[in-house]
Amino acid sequence: MDATSHSFKRNVHARLGDEALQANLRRFGGGFADRRRDAVGRVDDFEALRDRASEIRAEVLTHLDHWLLAFEAEATRRGTAVHWAETGAEANQILLGIARAAGVQRVIKSKSMVSEESGLNAVLGAAGIEVTETDLGEYILQLADEPPSHIIAPAIHKSRDEVSALFAEHHGTPLTRDIPALCEEARQHLRPRFLQADMGVSGGNFLIAETGSVAIVTNEGNGRMVTTLPRVHVAITGIEKVLPTLDDLSAILRVLPRSATGQDITNYVSVLTGTRDAGADDGPEQNHVILVDNGRSRLLGGALHDALRCIRCGACMNHCPVYQNIGGHAYGWVYPGPIGAILTPAFLGLEKALDLPQASTLCAACEVVCPVRIPLPELMRTLREQEMEQGLRPWHERLSIRLWRWLALHPALYAVATRWGIRVLRWLAGKDGQVHRLPGLDGWTEGRDMPAPQGSTFRDQWRTQLAAREAQGKARAAATPVAMAAAGAARSKAP
Amino acid sequence: MSTARDRILARVRSGLGTRAGEVPDRPVRSPAPLARPVHDRVTDFRQRAESLQSTVDHVDEMDAVPLAVARYLAGLPPVTNGMVVWPELAALDWAGAGLAVEARSALSADQVGITGVCCAIAETGTLLLDSGPGHSATASLLPETHIAVVPVAVILERMEEAFAQVLARRGELPRAVNFISGPSRTADIEQTIVIGAHGPRRVHIVLVG
Numbered sequence: 001m002d003a004t005s006h007s008f009k010r011n012v013h014a015r016l017g018d019e020a021l022q023a024n025l026r027r028f029g030g031g032f033a034d035r036r037r038d039a040v041g042r043v044d045d046f047e048a049l050r051d052r053a054s055e056i057r058a059e060v061l062t063h064l065d066h067w068l069l070a071f072e073a074e075a076t077r078r079g080t081a082v083h084w085a086e087t088g089a090e091a092n093q094i095l096l097g098i099a100r101a102a103g104v105q106r107v108i109k110s111k112s113m114v115s116e117e118s119g120l121n122a123v124l125g126a127a128g129i130e131v132t133e134t135d136l137g138e139y140i141l142q143l144a145d146e147p148p149s150h151i152i153a154p155a156i157h158k159s160r161d162e163v164s165a166l167f168a169e170h171h172g173t174p175l176t177r178d179i180p181a182l183c184e185e186a187r188q189h190l191r192p193r194f195l196q197a198d199m200g201v202s203g204g205n206f207l208i209a210e211t212g213s214v215a216i217v218t219n220e221g222n223g224r225m226v227t228t229l230p231r232v233h234v235a236i237t238g239i240e241k242v243l244p245t246l247d248d249l250s251a252i253l254r255v256l257p258r259s260a261t262g263q264d265i266t267n268y269v270s271v272l273t274g275t276r277d278a279g280a281d282d283g284p285e286q287n288h289v290i291l292v293d294n295g296r297s298r299l300l301g302g303a304l305h306d307a308l309r310c311i312r313c314g315a316c317m318n319h320c321p322v323y324q325n326i327g328g329h330a331y332g333w334v335y336p337g338p339i340g341a342i343l344t345p346a347f348l349g350l351e352k353a354l355d356l357p358q359a360s361t362l363c364a365a366c367e368v369v370c371p372v373r374i375p376l377p378e379l380m381r382t383l384r385e386q387e388m389e390q391g392l393r394p395w396h397e398r399l400s401i402r403l404w405r406w407l408a409l410h411p412a413l414y415a416v417a418t419r420w421g422i423r424v425l426r427w428l429a430g431k432d433g434q435v436h437r438l439p440g441l442d443g444w445t446e447g448r449d450m451p452a453p454q455g456s457t458f459r460d461q462w463r464t465q466l467a468a469r470e471a472q473g474k475a476r477a478a479a480t481p482v483a484m485a486a487a488g489a490a491r492s493k494a495p
Numbered sequence: 496m497s498t499a500r501d502r503i504l505a506r507v508r509s510g511l512g513t514r515a516g517e518v519p520d521r522p523v524r525s526p527a528p529l530a531r532p533v534h535d536r537v538t539d540f541r542q543r544a545e546s547l548q549s550t551v552d553h554v555d556e557m558d559a560v561p562l563a564v565a566r567y568l569a570g571l572p573p574v575t576n577g578m579v580v581w582p583e584l585a586a587l588d589w590a591g592a593g594l595a596v597e598a599r600s601a602l603s604a605d606q607v608g609i610t611g612v613c614c615a616i617a618e619t620g621t622l623l624l625d626s627g628p629g630h631s632a633t634a635s636l637l638p639e640t641h642i643a644v645v646p647v648a649v650i651l652e653r654m655e656e657a658f659a660q661v662l663a664r665r666g667e668l669p670r671a672v673n674f675i676s677g678p679s680r681t682a683d684i685e686q687t688i689v690i691g692a693h694g695p696r697r698v699h700i701v702l703v704g
Contacts, residue, residue, distance in 0.1 A: 063519035137683035221679035221694020279628035300510030
């Protein structure tokens with residue numbers, strides 16, 4: 001997928017000014033957080049579940065090479081062909097090769113974010129192979145020719161009216177505001193595609209090393225169709241998705257759906273191993289897994305290592321005040337929200353996504369909800385430091401930080417500067433006590449006013465109060481002996 | 496010539512400082528905590544399955560299943576197209592209950608798929624269906640109505656036990672182990688939950704025993 005993460009500020013500007021998008025974000029954004037809260041509330045000790053899930057993911061990563069090879073060995077023994085791709089482009093070529101060798105004309109897909117990384121659909125389309133997305137959200141976006149704006153609810157930025165207009169245009173059906181009717185229309189339209197396809201492409205939520213299986217977590221049933229009906233199944237997934245055992249999968253599944261959609265469990269969890277069972281009359285004759293690196297291996301052992309624990313639940317974006325206001329497209333690549341602010345610069349290069357690690361107030365809501373305890377704010381801070389160290393921030397930002405540092409190291413000058421700064425701000429504010437425009441820092445005052453400082457500087461106030469306290473202390477000390485003497489006199493008068 | 500596989504593994508190892516052939520020592524752990532305790536397997540399974548919009552009936556013995564299924568179907572629009580059943584259940588007296596079932600895998604036009612289960616999970620109200628000869632995966636996927644026959648003896652506490660059960664019975668995992676928790680659904684338009692996405696619109700569970 002072509003990235004626009006380098007022009008984040010321009011993207012944000014456009015999204016904030018898009019009234020329809022803003023209305024959609026307001027109306028649909030909060031539901032996830034409420035549902036997660038309710039689901040977590042039904043659990044005895046959710047923190048214990050998070051601990052277990054985090055431990056498992058952290059453990060896998062420390063010996064990822066071992067678990068990948070264990071997966072490969074067992075998957076191969078069971079008849080699955082395992083392929084390795086260094087880049088998204090390589091993954092596309094491998095998949096195209098499989099499709100050509102099998103004489104594939106029609107592909108049905110269930111959701112795969114890795115295939116969004118690689119831009120698979122365009123490559124298959126250019127090769128004359130018909131591709132149909134079957135997750136309802138992804139199908140809507142395929143019709144709209146847009147990328148997903150959320151990792152588990154790809155079309156969350158669209159209203160029913162927009163969906164209805166798309167369906168009317170592509171299916172030739174009348175407009176409707178009835179959401180179940182729209183879902184039914186997609187069901188009717190996609191069912192024949194499921195039956196006609198000769199290849200199914202899915203993502204892979206997890207790879208299980210001990211059994212050589214791919215685990216897929218879905219709700220609509222399209223994932224099951226894609227992996228059951230066509231004669232060829234290809235799962236395309238990242239190299240970090242391995243889990244050692246089925247017990248590990250069971251433990252992780254206690255946090256994934258609860259953190260994602262607020263479900264105790266998704267409708268379907270499919271654990272797929274090898275090809276059609278001997279004597280069975282359904283299931284693919286060929287099964288492939290493409291393990292995609294695309295920048296992941298570089299993160300291992302480095303400052304961003306922990307980001308690879310991610311199990312793609314979307315809780316970080318569902319709880320992010322920045323994501324909630326700008327939506328997923330503004331981030332400019334596949335993964336939005338806090339995890340996207342880390343993965344995008346990590347995978348594409350820091351210089352291609354300079355503003356993403358800055359797109360956070362570091363409020364840490366994401367860290368509080370992350371089911372595998374990724375220290376997201378800390379990782380964003382690390383990327384900010386790297387940007388500064390590598391001289392990637394704009395010159396005026398670097399200059400102002402250097403100036404501030406110099407000033408802060410000279411306390412006397414700092415005191416004078418702040419005292420004058422207050423006066424200047426008050427003068428700029430005028431009668432209503434609000435600064436409407438800060439010359440040189442217009443970005444800050446463009447969308448909000450800044451209240452003018454009141455009173456004196458902190459240091460002046462500190463000095464005044466300290467002096468007052470000392471004076472008070474002295475007065476009390478002076479008063480005390482008198483009081484005691486008076487009390488003593490009163491006692492002696494008693495009978 | 497080094498392959499993509501070699502280069503990826505080399506980068507992984509250089510990042511982690513691991514060596515080829517090194518086997519990690521995993522700590523031995525107690526079983527993972529349950530999300531919700533299971534007090535009574537049958538009661539909890541039933542209650543949680545119902546909370547996932549499955550419907551549940553309970554009969555005393557296998558012979559009572561066809562009549563229970565007929566009773567359930569009587570409340571739905573009439574079945575005009577096929578009704579398929581897993582072969583292992585075909586010997587029940589379906590005709591006696593007025594039902595014309597066929598023991599085969601499902602086609603898209605079939606309206607009802609009747610299956611057994613490998614086991615069920617009380618923690619979440621989930622069914623586990625294993626693939627294999629006679630265990631058509633399409634029967635629980637293509638028809639609008641999926642009816643699962645669940646002997647209460649196969650209701651286990653947790654997913655870990657369910658995997659162990661499959662492995663014990665089959666030796667290794669079959670092609671597909673499908674955990675099913677209620678009818679298919681989507682919330683992809685305006686976050687509004689709609690039951691009946693691409694898979695079944697109804698999941699009806701008949702407990703036996």
